[in-house]
Amino acid sequence: MADGCSTDTGEAAYRSRDAVKNLTIKIHIQRFTSTAALSQHLQQQVLTQQERGGIELDTLNSQAQSDGDDEEELVVGWQEKLFSQDSQSMVRQVKSNPTFLAHRMANVRHRRQDRQPVDSTFPKSRLITWEPSEDFVKTSHVVNTPVQTMHIMGDMGPLGKLGQKEKECLLCTIRADGNGVITIKPDFNKGKEPYRVETEGEKREVWRLTLENVSEGIRPEEKEREQRMYKDLYVRHKDYLNSLVGQDFEMPPPGILRLLVNGEIDSAKGFEYDNLYVHFFLELPHNWSTLPFHSLSGVTQTCRTKTIGKDDVAFFSYPFSFEAFFRREDETEESLPQWPVLYFKVLSLDFWQRYRNEGYGYLVIPSTRGKHTITCHTWRPLQTGTVSELRRFFIGGSPELEDYSYVRVPGTFKGERLSRFGFRTQTTGSVTFNLHCIQHARAFVDASTLKKRRQSVLDQLGGFSQQGSVYNVLEAFQRARRRMQEARESLPRDLINTTAQQNSESNA
Incomplete structure (x- = not known):
């Protein structure tokens, strides 16, 4: 008989910028049992016989009065208190007891008074609650959005027998938080079939429930005023942000190139041992400088490797950034400047805190702006004999370089030829870098406006374009x-x- 009822009683969430006190819901319930269907059938027969003159009007009125308990409709506002119809008789009787519904409604007002005060006598050493209660989590959590809850209950008992616990049903639950999110369970019908509600007890009855949002819509003049208010708020916030940033674009002094690098040590693969970490530092050549408080070195976290294909790869995703400035001291110098070099060393750390040198490498910062993905191969010094390999395996440690710049050209080298004859090495793995390079100079802006011939290498071709092409x-x-x-x-x-x-x- 209730096959036409909707079975989707899940909750639905709505977001509203209006105050929740303006929410209004229309609730319609109708008895849908065999007796109700029989009464409707009898009423139709009575109306038919009345038209023929077979039944008097009193019979129809009595039938209509008996069917008045089978349907009810009510409009409820937010947190509106409504009591059962037997509340008047309960007040007149001296020894009458409150119904279950009235008792629940009375406890809603004193819910906050039942909370026990927090005991401040606990010692400060007990800072961790190992078994927190649900109320403790709600009140002590850092992100605690206040939520108001409203329950709409219905007394499905007949007249004169209201207040029975088994006849009281929860029709709807509404929650509203401070962010404007309203959750209702079950959702509004919106043209769907009514919901099915069953009472408990020996004589089960089936009711059909319909929920409808009848809140008054915003008036056109109020909507226009609200839009003007939000527009004014956005304009003020935009002006505030512009005041923080300013209108003047920061420019370096004339004759100075500003280099900003936002980099990332992406991954490393092909090394012998697990638990890898990378130590790196940036070397600034001649005529390059940086701010005193900027750090040009760093160490990544220790990362375990993951087998991908035939390689064991360690994903660091370690970000770093630095800022450097180039200024030529002698404007008549025709030689191309050197770019900063990033030296790095890969090490491994095992369970016994033994570290091993896995490889050295270097990276020349690209001379062109934009994004660059560079993979650098590494090597490590190799000592002849089996004793060195046994020491590396059992107690850790391996030959190391005193100067990292020996990987490329040492900064202290002043000769014409650098000989590495007799220096034994072993190829190890590779490290991948992601670099985002930004070049900032006044010459880039003046390149489109100045017509005169540029005298220095810094001004030629907008800065370092010539050098970048030569390097490529x-x-x-x-x-x-x-x-x-x-x-x-x-x-x-x-x-x-x-x-x-x-x-x-x-x-x-």
């Missing part, structure tokens, strides 16, 4: 040369001799 050509040449050497090493010896002989014959 040199790096491409070095890569092509390495590929050619690798290709020659992979060929057989007899083929190389035959090719060399042919070349000599063709030259003759």
Whole structure:
């Protein structure tokens, strides 16, 4: 008989900028049991017979009065207190007891008075509550949004027998927090089938429940006034932010290039041991400087590796940033300046706090602006003999460099040729960097307005474009040369001799 009722009684959340006190809900309940259906059928027969003159009017009135308890409609406001219809008779009787619904309504007012005060006699050493209660979590949590709750209950008993606990049902629950979120369970019908409500007890009855939002909408003049208020608020906030930032764009002094690098140590792979961490520092060449309080070194966190394909990869995602300034002392100098170099060292740490050197590497900061993803290969010093490898495996430690810049060209080197003859190394893994480079100079702005010939290397081609192109050509040449050497090493010896002989014959 209740197949047409809606079974989706889940809660729904609404967001409103209006005050929750303006919420109004219309509740309509109708008895939907076999007796109610029979009474409706009898009423239709009575109306038919009345038209024929077979039944008097008193019979119809009595039937209508008996069916008056099967349907009721009520409009409820936010936190509106409504009592049962037997409240008047309960007041007249001297020894009458309050109903369950009236008792629940009375306890709502004194709910805050039942809270026990916090005992301040606990020692300060007991700062952790190992078994917190639900109320303690709600009141002591850092993010605690106040929530108001409203319950709408219905007494489904017949007239004269109201107040029975098994006939009282929870029709609707509404919650509203301070952020303007209103949660209602069950949701408004919105044209759907009514909800089904069953009473408890021996004689179960089925009711159909319909919920409708009948709150008064905002008037056009109030809506327009609210929009003007929000628009004025946004304009004031925008002006406040502009006052903090200012209108003048910060420019470096003339003849100075400002370099900002926001980088990230992304990952490392191909190393022998697990639990890796990276120690790095930035070397500033001649004519480069930075602010005194800026740190040019750092250490990442220790990271465990994860097997991806054939490699063990450690994902650091460690961010770093620095700011440097370049200024040429001699404007007549024609040589290209050197760019900052990032030196790094990869180490491993095991369970027994033994660390091992896994590899050294370096990275030249790109001379062009934008995003760059660079993978740097590493190596470590290798000591001959098996004793060194046994020491590395059992007690940790390995040969290290006193000067990290020896990975590339030491800063203290003043000669013409740097010889590493006899220095044994072993290739280890690689480290990937993500760099976001920003170049800031007054010459970039003046490049489109000045017509005169620029006298210094800093002003030529808007700063360091010439140097960047030279570096790119040199790096491409070095890569092509390495590929050619690798290709020659992979060929057989007899083929190389035959090719060399042919070349000599063709030259003759």
